[in-house]
Amino acid sequence: MSAQSAPQSRPKTQIRIERRAEQPRWLSILSPFILIAAALVVGALLLRMAGADPWALYARMARVAYGDRYGWSDTTIKATPLILAGLGVSIAFRMRLWNIGAEGQLFMGAFLATGVAIRWLSPETPMVIMLTVMAVAGFIGGAFWGLIPGVLKAKLNVNEIITTLMLNYVAAMWVNYFVYGPWSQRGFGLTPQFPANAWLPRLTDFSEQVPAFRGITAHFGIVLAIVLALILAVVWQRTRWGFAIRIMGDNPRAARYAGINLPRNIMLVMALSGGFAGLAGMSEVAGVVHRLQERFSPGYGFTAIIIAWLAKLNPIAIIVVSYLFGGLLVGADEIQPAGIAQLLQGVILFVVVGGEMMLRYQVRIER
Amino acid sequence: MTEAYVPAFEMRQITKRFPGVVANNAVDFSAARGEIHALLGENGAGKSTLMNVLCGLYRQDEGEIFINGKPVEFHSPGDAIAAGVGMVHQHFMLVPVQSVAENVILGLRGVSFVLNTADIEAEVKRIGEQYGLPVDPRAKIWQLSVGEQQRVEIIKMLYRGAQILILDEPTAVLTPQETELFFRTLNEMKADGKTIVFISHKLDEVLAIADRITVLRNGGWVATVPAAGMTKPELASLMVGREVLFDIERPERKTGAPRLVLDGIGALDNKALPALRDLTLSVRSGEIVGVAGVAGNGQRELAEVICGLRPLTAGRMTVGDAAITDAPPIVMIEAGIAYVPEDRSATGSAPNLSVAENLALKSYRHTPVGGRFFIDRRAMRTRAQELIQRFDIATPSPETPSRKLSGGNLQKVILAREISSNPQVIIASYPTRGLDIGATENVRNILMEQRNNGAAILLISEDLDEVFVLSDRIAVLYEGEIVGEVPGNRADRETVGLMMAGSKPQEPGVAPAASEESRS
Numbered sequence: 108m109s110a111q112s113a114p115q116s117r118p119k120t121q122i123r124i125e126r127r128a129e130q131p132r133w134l135s136i137l138s139p140f141i142l143i144a145a146a147l148v149v150g151a152l153l154l155r156m157a158g159a160d161p162w163a164l165y166a167r168m169a170r171v172a173y174g175d176r177y178g179w180s181d182t183t184i185k186a187t188p189l190i191l192a193g194l195g196v197s198i199a200f201r202m203r204l205w206n207i208g209a210e211g212q213l214f215m216g217a218f219l220a221t222g223v224a225i226r227w228l229s230p231e232t233p234m235v236i237m238l239t240v241m242a243v244a245g246f247i248g249g250a251f252w253g254l255i256p257g258v259l260k261a262k263l264n265v266n267e268i269i270t271t272l273m274l275n276y277v278a279a280m281w282v283n284y285f286v287y288g289p290w291s292q293r294g295f296g297l298t299p300q301f302p303a304n305a306w307l308p309r310l311t312d313f314s315e316q317v318p319a320f321r322g323i324t325a326h327f328g329i330v331l332a333i334v335l336a337l338i339l340a341v342v343w344q345r346t347r348w349g350f351a352i353r354i355m356g357d358n359p360r361a362a363r364y365a366g367i368n369l370p371r372n373i374m375l376v377m378a379l380s381g382g383f384a385g386l387a388g389m390s391e392v393a394g395v396v397h398r399l400q401e402r403f404s405p406g407y408g409f410t411a412i413i414i415a416w417l418a419k420l421n422p423i424a425i426i427v428v429s430y431l432f433g434g435l436l437v438g439a440d441e442i443q444p445a446g447i448a449q450l451l452q453g454v455i456l457f458v459v460v461g462g463e464m465m466l467r468y469q470v471r472i473e474r
Numbered sequence: 475m476t477e478a479y480v481p482a483f484e485m486r487q488i489t490k491r492f493p494g495v496v497a498n499n500a501v502d503f504s505a506a507r508g509e510i511h512a513l514l515g516e517n518g519a520g521k522s523t524l525m526n527v528l529c530g531l532y533r534q535d536e537g538e539i540f541i542n543g544k545p546v547e548f549h550s551p552g553d554a555i556a557a558g559v560g561m562v563h564q565h566f567m568l569v570p571v572q573s574v575a576e577n578v579i580l581g582l583r584g585v586s587f588v589l590n591t592a593d594i595e596a597e598v599k600r601i602g603e604q605y606g607l608p609v610d611p612r613a614k615i616w617q618l619s620v621g622e623q624q625r626v627e628i629i630k631m632l633y634r635g636a637q638i639l640i641l642d643e644p645t646a647v648l649t650p651q652e653t654e655l656f657f658r659t660l661n662e663m664k665a666d667g668k669t670i671v672f673i674s675h676k677l678d679e680v681l682a683i684a685d686r687i688t689v690l691r692n693g694g695w696v697a698t699v700p701a702a703g704m705t706k707p708e709l710a711s712l713m714v715g716r717e718v719l720f721d722i723e724r725p726e727r728k729t730g731a732p733r734l735v736l737d738g739i740g741a742l743d744n745k746a747l748p749a750l751r752d753l754t755l756s757v758r759s760g761e762i763v764g765v766a767g768v769a770g771n772g773q774r775e776l777a778e779v780i781c782g783l784r785p786l787t788a789g790r791m792t793v794g795d796a797a798i799t800d801a802p803p804i805v806m807i808e809a810g811i812a813y814v815p816e817d818r819s820a821t822g823s824a825p826n827l828s829v830a831e832n833l834a835l836k837s838y839r840h841t842p843v844g845g846r847f848f849i850d851r852r853a854m855r856t857r858a859q860e861l862i863q864r865f866d867i868a869t870p871s872p873e874t875p876s877r878k879l880s881g882g883n884l885q886k887v888i889l890a891r892e893i894s895s896n897p898q899v900i901i902a903s904y905p906t907r908g909l910d911i912g913a914t915e916n917v918r919n920i921l922m923e924q925r926n927n928g929a930a931i932l933l934i935s936e937d938l939d940e941v942f943v944l945s946d947r948i949a950v951l952y953e954g955e956i957v958g959e960v961p962g963n964r965a966d967r968e969t970v971g972l973m974m975a976g977s978k979p980q981e982p983g984v985a986p987a988a989s990e991e992s993r994s
Contacts, residue, residue: 345851347844354835357824363783364813364821365835366804 134466139417139428142462146455153450168438176323178437180310183325184395186433188213188387188404190332190426192411194339195249195383197420201343202356202376208256208271209384210408211278212249216385217392218282219248221298221399223305224392225290230302237304242331242389249385250378252278257377261370267377275408286401296401307394328390335383336422343422352376384408405436413456416463480543482507482669483528483559483638488537490523497523499693500537505638505686510660510670512684512701514677516713516910517881520693521673525640528671529561530554541638552583560631561640566623570616574598574609578630601632605666606659620647620769621656628659639663640671645679646907649768650938650971657683675713675910677706678939689713714911722918722943725926729946730759733794733930734780734811734899740788741779749775750954752788757899757930762921764945764962765934768974772954773934774816777903780932781813782806794898807836812897814888816904816934818881822888825877829869830858832876833891865890866916882913889920900924903934918944938967952976 151161172182192209199206220241228237256270283296290298307326314321343349355362355372363369387407396403410432418424432452439448484504490497498520505511515521526532528539530548539546541557548554551561568577575595579585595611602609607625615623624644631639645653660670660683674680680687681701689696689712697712735756743749749772757763767773778784780791782803791799793809801809815821823832834854838844842853858872867886869879876884885905892900902921906914921944925931935941941948945962950973958973 345848347838347847347849350831350834350838350849353827353831354824357826358820360821361824361835363803364781364815366802366807368802368804 135419138463138466139419139424139431139459141466142417142459143431143455145462146451146458149458150451150454153454154447157447164442167441169434171441172434172437176319180323180325181437182430182433183329184433185436186426186429187326187328187332187394188391188407189411189414189429189432190336191328191387191390192384192408193414193418193425193429194332194336194422195253195380195385195387196408196411197415197418197422197425198339198383199253199376199380200415200420202352202372203359204257204260204373204376204380205268206253206256206271206377206380207268207412208252208274208381208408209387209411210404210406211271211275212252212381212384213388213391213404213408214275214278214282215252215388216245216249216382217388217399217403218278218285219244219385220389221285221290221301221392224301225298225305230304232304234304237302238307238393241305241393242386245385245389246382247385249388250382252385253381254374254378257374257381260377261373279402282399283401286399290399292398298399300398301393305393306397307390309394326390326394328394331386331390333426335386336426339422384411387411410452413452413459417459479506481505481540482509482542484540484543485524485528486538486540488524488527488534488539490520490527490532490534496693498527498534501690501693501695503688503695503698505669505671507637507667507669508664509685510664510672510683512672512674512680512687513690514674514680514687514709514713515690516675516912517908518692518910519690519713521690522642523693524690525561525642525671525673528554528638529559529640531561555631555634555636558635558637559640560634560636560638562624562627562631562642562644564642564646566627568615568623568626571614573612573614574618574626574629575611577615577626578611578633580630582634597633598629601629605632605662606655621649621652624648624656636668638669638671640673642673643675644672645674645676647769649936649974650967651975653679677709680709681706691715710911722915722922724922724944724946727760727926729761730928732756732758732792734932735792736780736789737791738789739776739779739786739791741775741784741786743772743775748787748954750779753954753956755932755949755956757932759898759930760925760928761946762925762931762933762944764941764948765932765951766938766941766948766970766974767936767951769936771951773903773936773951775954776951777813777815777901777932777934780806780899780901781811807895810895810898812892812895812900814885814892814900814902814905816907818884818888819877823876823884826875828873829862829867829876829879829887830854830872832887833858833861833872833894835891837891837895861890861894865920882909882916885909885913885917889917893920893924897929900929900931901934902931904936905933906935906937906940914940938970941970942967950974 147165154161154164172178192213195212196206196209223241223244224237228240252274255274256267259265259270260267286296286298287294292299307328309326310320310323343353351362351367351372354365355367355369359369391403392399414425414428414432418428435451436448439451442448481504486502487500488498489500501520501524503524513521513525523532527534530551530553533549539548541559546557548557569580575591575598578598579594598611601607602625607629609618609622609625609629615626618626624647628639645656648656663670672680672684681704684701686698687701687704687709688698689709691713737754739750739753740748741750753776755763765773765776775784779786782801782805786800790797793806793811796809798805798809819825824835831854834843834857838849843849843857855872861867862869862872865886867890868883876887879887905921906917909917918940921931921933933941933944942962942965948960948962948965948970949956950958950970952974953976957976960970
């Protein structure tokens with residue numbers, strides 16, 4: 108009986124890790140910043156090993172991304188699709204539907220918007236109509252791509268993680284087919300440039316009225332993104348449907364018991380989630396690239412997952428976190444080799460997922 | 475106590491704290507060999523915590539434990555079982571797809587790499603026979619009834635050489651008849667010199683089986699008394715700290731028109747096997763119909779069918795004047811059916827949502843809380859405050875997440891929500907399961923008040939006391955059928971108990987599945 112022979116009564120110091128009963132509010136607000144800072148420290152170690160001076164590098168990245176209005180403009184351009192896709196992902200995550208197919212949904216949104224711009228509407232179509240139809244098409248493209256896993260989940264209980272992940276590849280290949288095939292410009296992996304009426308207005312386009320806007324290429328997409336974030340914030344807080352989604356996310360059985368139609372809402376939420384990512388794709392092709400091309404997204408749809416998570420699915424926080432990641436992307440353009448930025452992103456994801464867990468626990472030293 | 479008395483185990487001045495709570499505060503507890511010692515207390519009194527300390531799951535912050543007079547320190551349940559202390563938890567820890575024998579040796583150290591199955595099975599059988607715990611060692615766990623699974627858990631502990639057995643609310647899952655058999659087993663073990671700690675809050679059982687009784691209240695020790703000579707009211711007032719009335723006033727009341735009629739209902743369970751067969755039942759305005767039965771005989775399916783949560787395979791249903799058959803939950807809610815589900819936290823509430831939001835889980839669709847698209851947070855809060863006051867819900871604020879409430883208070887939240895919709899019909903499944911005496915009293919009074927106000931109430935419970943105290947009529951459910959109905963005032967425990975075990979009623983005055991009594 109080993110238990111009895113154990114020495115008694117000698118006070119032992121024990122370090123114990125316990126789950127926090129409740130995450131304090133300050134911690135939950137600060138946690139994204141703490142986690143990104145921690146990730147940068149880990150990244151610094153790696154950069155040092157690669158022979159660089161990490162702090163000088165970080166300082167330069169920050170200057171490039173946030174140092175002047177051109178930096179802010181570039182960061183805004185990167186943040187726009189991140190906000191839209193991040194909002195999309197967050198809609199599904201609110202209901203604990205793990206839509207990791209934002210990248211594919213973004214591609215399908217871009218695809219349909221491109222079809223409108225270069226094929227289905229005349230280049231002479233007035234800008235307002237052209238852009239509106241493109242936005243609707245972009246939304247529909249993404250929504251359709253989200254609806255497929257949604258229907259499978261609702262009707263057959265097929266795991267949406269697998270289906271959304273796999274559909275990413277299908278969407279990328281689908282776009283490849285068109286940019287190398289039917290819509291290709293001389294067989295390169297891109298379509299012809301959109302007609303001018305299909306370009307989202309940029310600030311620099313108004314430089315005649317406001318000279319300060321000269322060279323600021325941030326486009327109208329950011330307005331759309333912020334407006335949608337505000338609308339979502341109201342939806343979650345103030346609407347019947349938002350409340351129903353909260354119930355479903357917290358306890359689907361209670362939701363069913365309360366008379367909420369789960370399958371219908373799963374499909375609706377997946378479509379909406381995909382639709383937002385589709386808008387991100389539309390805004391990217393209409394606002395930045397002005398054509399559809401192979402790999403036009405550097406993984407916005409995947410970064411959006413990290414963003415939604417870090418922002419704790421809060422629409423306003425998604426804007427802030429997207430600006431942080433947008434800045435990282437802009438700053439990273441300054442770094443050689445280019446892989447460093449992706450490495451940093453990987454490190455951030457790792458630290459965020461792990462750190463989020465750690466912040467939920469506390470260390471206690473006993474006696 | 476004689477001078478040679480050495481308790482089988484002794485816990486001295488045990489204190490265990492959790493963040494924000496003192497679960498045990500300097501508790502003394504001990505028992506002798508060959509003693510059945512009941513540990514009695516309301517929910518949250520600290521019974522389970524104390525026993526989790528004894529069986530090595532928790533470590534006490536202060537205090538000492540002695541086994542046979544020697545100090546011990548347990549770092550895991552393995553240490554405890556090595557010292558002869560075994561606990562049978564309320565929720566069984568068995569692997570459904572494995573056999574009884576395999577479950578018994580699961581996690582045991584010193585088992586040879588190649589299992590000697592025949593020996594293990596023989597030993598399991600021998601232990602079973604010795605203590606009156608019959609179970610087939612080769613049967614798979616999923617094939618066994620809950621009562622049989624409990625036997626496996628006890629055999630598991632005996633196989634490991636447990637001399638001190640801790641049983642956490644063991645009778646909660648048994649029929650009256652099974653309970654009697656189970657008590658015989660306990661006496662066998664006692665005669666064999668084992669020490670048994672029997673955790674319970676059922677006073678009758680404690681008085682029937684225990685030698686001594688220790689009462690805990692709010693984490694502290696209240697009394698240790700010999701069972702002989704104690705009475706129920708005495709024990710109850712020790713537990714609650716005040717006097718408790720056991721009977722509830724049930725004023726005679728003319729019953730009205732049928733509000734809920736089930737006609738030849740059939741339904742499947744989750745494994746797609748028939749769970750309800752040709753079930754016919756009606757509940758009138760102003761009456762409580764108690765459905766007695768052992769858990770797993772179709773209770774859950776019955777409640778879910780009525781609430782639209784489970785499809786019908788046969789039969790018709792009428793709510794009020796409207797024939798509503800096989801409609802989705804929202805239709806049943808709007809038709810005035812309120813449902814107090816058996817699992818408060820898994821079905822009845824959204825744990826991370828606030829109390830106010832949980833109170834509005836259904837009513838958010840209607841004024842004053844909900845408009846066409848929007849919800850009015852202020853109205854939600856006001857309404858929550860009203861209900862919190864009216865139903866005496868103990869919560870720090872309406873914004874507190876419901877998971878932080880005690881079981882009794884969470885149940886009050888659910889009752890408040892369901893009753894505040896002025897339902898025609900209330901389906902109450904195990905409404906007081908796991909609640910302490912005070913909360914139970916409260917919930918029963920609320921149900922009775924609703925009956926007196928004219929609601930039709932279907933009370934589903936396996937607690938016969940509850941069914942007897944509350945019901946105007948008692949219907950017995952066995953294998954998905956109503957095997958008989960008894961008027962509440964003429965029911966006797968023996969007959970209902972036998973019907974719960976499947977025998978059809980023979981006595982005069984007991985009509986099989988008919989309800990001519992209450993026509994007015």
